[in-house]
Amino acid sequence: MHMNNRVALQKMVVMISCTAILSGLLAGCSNRNDSSQSDAQSKPAQADPVELVFYALSPLSGTQEEKAAQWTDYVRKKYPHISFKFINATDDNTVDKFILSKQPVDILFGSFASFVLYKDRDMVGDMTDLVKQHKFDLTTIEKPYIDLVQSSFDGKLPLLPVYDLRLGLYYNKDLFDKFGIPYPKDGATWEELLVTARQLTRSDSGIAYRGLVTAAAGGGLAINQYSLGYANPKTTDKAAIYTDQWKRYFESIVPLFTVPGYDPTKETMAGGAQLKMFEQGTAAMLLAFNSYGIFNLPSLQLNWDVVSLPEMSGLRGIGAQPYPVYLGLSSTSKHKDAAFQAISALLSGEVQIDRSSKFGVFSPLKDPKAKASFGDAGMWKGKNIRAFTAQTPAAPAPAARAEFKTIAEGELNKAFLSVVTGEKDMNTALREAEETADKAIQQLLSQQAK
Numbered sequence: 001m002h003m004n005n006r007v008a009l010q011k012m013v014v015m016i017s018c019t020a021i022l023s024g025l026l027a028g029c030s031n032r033n034d035s036s037q038s039d040a041q042s043k044p045a046q047a048d049p050v051e052l053v054f055y056a057l058s059p060l061s062g063t064q065e066e067k068a069a070q071w072t073d074y075v076r077k078k079y080p081h082i083s084f085k086f087i088n089a090t091d092d093n094t095v096d097k098f099i100l101s102k103q104p105v106d107i108l109f110g111s112f113a114s115f116v117l118y119k120d121r122d123m124v125g126d127m128t129d130l131v132k133q134h135k136f137d138l139t140t141i142e143k144p145y146i147d148l149v150q151s152s153f154d155g156k157l158p159l160l161p162v163y164d165l166r167l168g169l170y171y172n173k174d175l176f177d178k179f180g181i182p183y184p185k186d187g188a189t190w191e192e193l194l195v196t197a198r199q200l201t202r203s204d205s206g207i208a209y210r211g212l213v214t215a216a217a218g219g220g221l222a223i224n225q226y227s228l229g230y231a232n233p234k235t236t237d238k239a240a241i242y243t244d245q246w247k248r249y250f251e252s253i254v255p256l257f258t259v260p261g262y263d264p265t266k267e268t269m270a271g272g273a274q275l276k277m278f279e280q281g282t283a284a285m286l287l288a289f290n291s292y293g294i295f296n297l298p299s300l301q302l303n304w305d306v307v308s309l310p311e312m313s314g315l316r317g318i319g320a321q322p323y324p325v326y327l328g329l330s331s332t333s334k335h336k337d338a339a340f341q342a343i344s345a346l347l348s349g350e351v352q353i354d355r356s357s358k359f360g361v362f363s364p365l366k367d368p369k370a371k372a373s374f375g376d377a378g379m380w381k382g383k384n385i386r387a388f389t390a391q392t393p394a395a396p397a398p399a400a401r402a403e404f405k406t407i408a409e410g411e412l413n414k415a416f417l418s419v420v421t422g423e424k425d426m427n428t429a430l431r432e433a434e435e436t437a438d439k440a441i442q443q444l445l446s447q448q449a450k
Contacts, residue, residue: 047079047081048081049081049083050081050082050083050335050338051083051084051085052082052083052084052085052106052107052333052335052338052339052342053084053085053087053103053104053105053106053107053330054071054084054085054086054087054106054107054109055087055089055093055098055105055107055108055109055330056086056087056088056089056108056109056110057089057095057108057109057110057111057114057115057118058089058109058110058111058114058325059088059089059090060086060088060109064086067084067086068084070355070359071084071086071346072084074345074346074351074354074355075341075342075345075346077345078341078345078348079338079341079342079345081338082338082341082342084107084342087103087105089110095118095121095123099121099123104332104333104334105123105330105332105333106329106330106333106334106335106336106338106339107327107328107329107330107333107339107342107343108123108124108327108328108329108330109162109325109326109327109328110325110326110328111165111323111324111325111326112148112149112152112159112322112323112324112325112326113222113323115158115159115326115328116152116402116405117402117406118402119152119153119402120402120403122331123328123330123331124153124158124159124328124329124330124331125158125329125330125331125333125336126156126157126158126329127157127158127159127160127329127340127343128156128157130329130336130337130340131157134340134341134344136340136344139366140347140349140365140366140367141160141161141347141364141365141366142161142322142364142365142366144322144393144395144396145161145164145322145324145364146161147396148322148324148396149326151396151399152399158328158329158331159326159327159328159329160326160327160328160343160347161324161325161326161327161364162324162325162326162327162343162346162347162364163324163325163355163356163361163362163363163364164322164323164324164325164361164362164363164364165289165290165291165323165324165325165362166289166290166309166319166320166323166362166388167216167220167223167287167288167289167309167319167320167323168287168288168289168290168306168307168308168309168387168388169184169193169285169286169287169306169307169308169309169310169387170278170285170286170287170288170297170304170305170306171183171184171284171285171286171304171305171306171307172278172281172283172284172285172302172303172304173303173304173305174281174302174303175200175209175281175284176200176284178204179199179200179202179204181196181199181200181284183305183307184196184285184307185307186307186308186384186386186387186390187308187311187316187317187390188307188308188310188311189310189311189312189313190252190253190256190310190311190312190313191252191313192310193212193256193285193310194255194256194259196211196285197211197212197256197259197284197285198211198259198260199211200212200284200285201259201260201261201262202261203261207282208261208263208282209282209283209284210261210262210277210282210283210284211256211259211262211283211284211285212256212257212283212284212285212286212287213274213275213277213278213283213285213286213287214274214286214287214288215271215274215275215286215287215288215289216287216288216289217271217413217416218253218412218413218416219253219256219287220287220309220320221249221253221409221412221413221416222323222409223320223321223322223323223394224249224320224321224394224397225309225311225312225315225318225319225320225321225394226245226248226249226312226315226394227321227394227395227396227397227398228243228245228246228249228397229397229398229399229400229405230397230400230404230405230408230409230412230437231398231400231401231404231405231408237404237441237442237445238438238441239404239407239408239411239433239434239437239438239441240408240434241408241411241412241415241430241433241434241437242427242430242431242433242434243430246412246430247426247427247430250416250419250426250430251426252312253416254416254419254420254426257269257420258420258422264420264421264422265421266417266421269417269420269421274286275288279300279302281302287309289323290360290361290362290388291361297379298378298379305383305384306383306384306387306388307384307387308386308387308388308390308391309387309391311391315394317390317391317392318391318392318393318394319391319392319393319394320393320394321393321394321395321396321397322393322396324364327343327346329343347365349365349367349369349370352365352367352370352373353367353369353370353373354373356370356371356373356374356376356377357373357374357376357377358376358377359377360374360377360378360379360380361374362374362388371389374388374389403441403444404441404444407437407440407441407444408437408441411433411434411436411437411440412433412437414433415429415430415432415433416429
């Protein structure tokens with residue numbers, strides 16, 4: 001009996017031990033499962049990959065890899081699931097063809113002028129709600145860039161600036177040295193520039209030299225320092241070209257291209273011909289945006305530098321109007337959240353500083369570091385980058401309907417050329433330009449009314 005009790009007790013101990021061990025194992029498994037579930041809950045869900053169509057109204061240069069380095073790589077650092085497919089508005093993808101093809105598009109890229117030109121195509125949406133949803137701080141951006149958009153798009157916010165274009169006066173040091181003329185300086189007036197341009201417009205050893213050429217039509221007519229628009233603000237369906245203000249602008253700019261020896265013709269005043277003169281070393285000074293230098297100057301064997309845009313005598317310290325390059329949200333995008341995330345990533349302070357320092361683009365952010373980093377780009381090292389930062393941009397010109405602006409600006413450019421070449425006097429050219437623009441505007445309104 002005693003033996004049987006002892007055996008029974010041993011069996012019971014073994015059963016209890018096994019039960020304890022099994023319970024421990026089960027508890028361990030349970031704890032690991034709970035821990036795994038907790039870890040899974042603490043990690044954000046992996047977003048599905050999305051390829052955004054990046055449609056460039058102002059065509060982007062470079063290979064796909066180079067475009068990725070300027071755009072995609074910055075976005076993917078914050079949003080690894082986002083990538084870009086780049087399409088330029090050229091060849092079979094011009095705006096009209098692209099719209100007809102109904103290809104998907106998410107982000108649009110281009111100068112402000114490009115977006116205004118195609119405003120009637122309803123290509124852009126509105127980011128106002130997305131700004132609130134993603135708590136994006138618009139106050140980090142210089143206010144004129146935002147005002148320019150909202151005043152032109154009925155209070156909506158379809159665009160955000162990604163960089164700015166600034167006009168500067170580039171000059172060839174070797175030509176100034178050759179003829180013993182002092183270099184131009186920041187803050188000079190248009191009248192002072194005229195004196196220098198006269199001294200450098202000459203013929204030497206059978207070569208014709210010109211003091212000043214321009215890559216900005218009419219010396220920057222579209223973003224003039226007087227903030228002059230093209231439409232009458234009281235009757236917006238009428239052009240405003242034959243005005244005292246535009247006469248004053250012409251009086252300041254035209255003489256630079258009509259100095260003795262300049263020989264202004266339709267051929268020599270064409271944009272390509274003007275640029276070629278500076279590139280080949282037969283023009284001493286060039287009015288151009290900072291983007292010209294980024295893409296062309298590094299390949300030229302020129303001893304150059306840059307100073308600020310010459311100023312109007314009555315507007316000291318005032319530069320040209322803002323001419324920013326924007327990113328827009330497509331009205332047809334099926335990935336609006338991802339598109340806005342990409343745009344906002346490109347506008348972060350860190351990205352703006354890095355892009356400015358690598359690619360020489362001028363940041364639209366208020367952050368002084370973002371603006372100063374522009375000078376870190378290789379081609380700008382040792383150059384006078386103050387030329388692009390010293391002036392206060394002129395106020396944007398009054399907004400006008402995109403179609404009217406295009407018509408009036410075209411006629412004003414023709415008027416400028418006709419005055420420079422001596423085809424017409426200034427009063428006749430401006431009066432006829434306004435009359436022609438008004439007729440075209442009325443014809444457009446009649447067609448739209450049908």
